Amino acid sequence: MNIVWKIKNINALSQYVNVEIATSVSTYHIATLPPNHSCLSYINKMTKSLELGIRRRHVEVSQFNNSEINIPFGLVLEDSKFVEPIPKSTDSVLQSKVDIDKEQEEMFSEEQTINNDLITTIKQKIESNFIDYNDLFKKSFVYVKNPKEEYDINFIITARGRKKFVKPMYESFRTALDRIDKKICFTLVEHDVTSKHKQYCKKNRINYIWIKSKPEEMFNKCLCYNMGFLFTNKAKYYLFHDIDILVQYNFFNKIFDNISNQNCKALQCFQKRRVLYCDNKTTAKLIKRLVDVNHLKLDGKNVDLPRLGGKVMLGAPGGSILVDRKLFVKVGGYDDGLFLSYSPEDSFFWEKLSVFTKICLAENPAIDIFHMYHPPSHNSNPQFHAMRKIYEEFKDLPKAEKKEVIKIRKNYFKKFIK
Numbered sequence: 001m002n003i004v005w006k007i008k009n010i011n012a013l014s015q016y017v018n019v020e021i022a023t024s025v026s027t028y029h030i031a032t033l034p035p036n037h038s039c040l041s042y043i044n045k046m047t048k049s050l051e052l053g054i055r056r057r058h059v060e061v062s063q064f065n066n067s068e069i070n071i072p073f074g075l076v077l078e079d080s081k082f083v084e085p086i087p088k089s090t091d092s093v094l095q096s097k098v099d100i101d102k103e104q105e106e107m108f109s110e111e112q113t114i115n116n117d118l119i120t121t122i123k124q125k126i127e128s129n130f131i132d133y134n135d136l137f138k139k140s141f142v143y144v145k146n147p148k149e150e151y152d153i154n155f156i157i158t159a160r161g162r163k164k165f166v167k168p169m170y171e172s173f174r175t176a177l178d179r180i181d182k183k184i185c186f187t188l189v190e191h192d193v194t195s196k197h198k199q200y201c202k203k204n205r206i207n208y209i210w211i212k213s214k215p216e217e218m219f220n221k222c223l224c225y226n227m228g229f230l231f232t233n234k235a236k237y238y239l240f241h242d243i244d245i246l247v248q249y250n251f252f253n254k255i256f257d258n259i260s261n262q263n264c265k266a267l268q269c270f271q272k273r274r275v276l277y278c279d280n281k282t283t284a285k286l287i288k289r290l291v292d293v294n295h296l297k298l299d300g301k302n303v304d305l306p307r308l309g310g311k312v313m314l315g316a317p318g319g320s321i322l323v324d325r326k327l328f329v330k331v332g333g334y335d336d337g338l339f340l341s342y343s344p345e346d347s348f349f350w351e352k353l354s355v356f357t358k359i360c361l362a363e364n365p366a367i368d369i370f371h372m373y374h375p376p377s378h379n380s381n382p383q384f385h386a387m388r389k390i391y392e393e394f395k396d397l398p399k400a401e402k403k404e405v406i407k408i409r410k411n412y413f414k415k416f417i418k
Contacts, residue, residue, distance in 0.1 A: 152183045242371075266353045275320075276368055
C-alpha cells in the first residue's frame with residue numbers, strides 16, 4: 001500500500017505549506033512547515049529513519065507548491081509527533097518509532113543550537129551597523145512645511161536620481177488628496193551625492209530631507225524611510241511608497257475604506273500582491289501628461305502584470321505599504337544597517353510586521369497602482385546574496401526568536417523618537 005505525501009501551499013500570504021498524507025481511504029493533516037529546504041530535509045530525515053526510502057524530487061522552493069512525494073506506507077507524523085501507523089504495524093516498526101523519537105529529539109536539539117547561532121549572528125550584524133540618526137540629521141538638509149502639525153498619513157517616498165518620476169508621482173498624489181477630507185502630508189527623502197529634488201520640493205512646499213552620500217556609497221532606502229519617520233511630521237499612519245509608482249484619484253478614499261473594513265494595522269496598498277507595470281511608451285506619455293493614470297487599467301499590453309522571463313511574478317512585499325505608527329516603532333523601523341541598494345529590505349520588513357499583525361491587502365475595496373518603466377536594477381548590488389542570506393536566516397526563525405532579534409533594533413530606534 002502506498003501513501004502520497006502531499007505538500008501544498010495553504011496560504012500564499014503566510015509563506016507556509018500544509019503537509020498531508022493521503023491514502024485510498026482518507027487524508028490526514030500532518031504538519032504546517034515553512035516551504036524551504038529545511039522542510040524537505042525534515043521530511044527526508046524522518047522517513048529515512050523509518051527506512052521508508054523516500055524518493056523526493058530535488059526542486060527549488062518556487063517549484064515546491066503542489067508537488068507530490070510518494071513514499072511507501074509506514075508511520076505518520078501528526079502535530080510534530082509520531083503516532084501509531086494505520087493500520088497497526090509489526091513490532092519492528094514500533095521499535096522504529098522508539099528510535100525515531102530519540103533521533104527527533106536529537107535533531108530538534110541540533111536545530112535549536114543552529115537557531116541560537118543564527119540569532120547571535122543577526123544581532124551582531126544589527127548592533128555593529130547602528131546609525132546615529134541625530135548626528136546624521138545635523139549633517140542633512142531638512143525642510144518640514146509645518147513641523148508641529150500632526151497628520152492622518154505621512155506619505156513618504158525616497159529618491160536617488162529618478163528625477164523625471166517625481167512630478168507625475170506628486171501630481172497623482174495631489175489628485176487623490178484633493179478628493180478626501182483627511183490630513184495627509186507628502187515627504188521626499190533623497191540619499192545622493194548632490195541634491196536633485198530640492199528645487200521641486202521647495203517650489204511645491206513638500207517636506208524634504210537630503211542625506212548627502214559619498215560617491216561610492218550605495219543608495220539606502222531603509223535609511224531614507226527611517227529619517228522621514230523620525231524628522232518630519234508625526235502621523236497616525238505612515239505610507240512608505242516608491243517614487244516610480246502612480247496612484248489613481250480614489251486611492252486615499254479606498255485606503256481608509258480598507259483600514260475600516262479590515263481593521264488594519266498594516267496594509268499593502270494594492271490588491272493581489274502585485275503592482276501593474278506600464279510599458280516604456282506608456283510611461284513616456286505619463287511623464288509628458290499625454291496619458292492620464294486615471295484612465296489606465298490592466299490590459300496585458302500597455303499595462304501588464306509583473307513578469308520575469310515572461311513568467312508572471314506575484315507576492316511583492318514592497319512598493320506601497322501603510323503602517324500604524326506604534327507598530328512601526330514596535331518593529332524598530334526599517335533595517336538600514338543590514339540592507340542597501342537592490343536587496344530584500346521590503347521582505348525583511350514584511351517578516352517583522354508579520355510577527356505582530358496580519359498584513360492586510362487592499363482588496364476591500366480593490367486598489368491598483370501603476371509602476372512606471374525603468375531599466376531593471378536586479379544586478380546592481382554586489383552584496384545582494386549576503387543580504388539575501390540574512391533575510392532567509394531571519395525568515396526561518398520561530399516567532400519567539402524573531403521577537404528577540406526585533407527587540408534589539410526596537411530598543412535602539414526608540415531612543416531617537418521625540
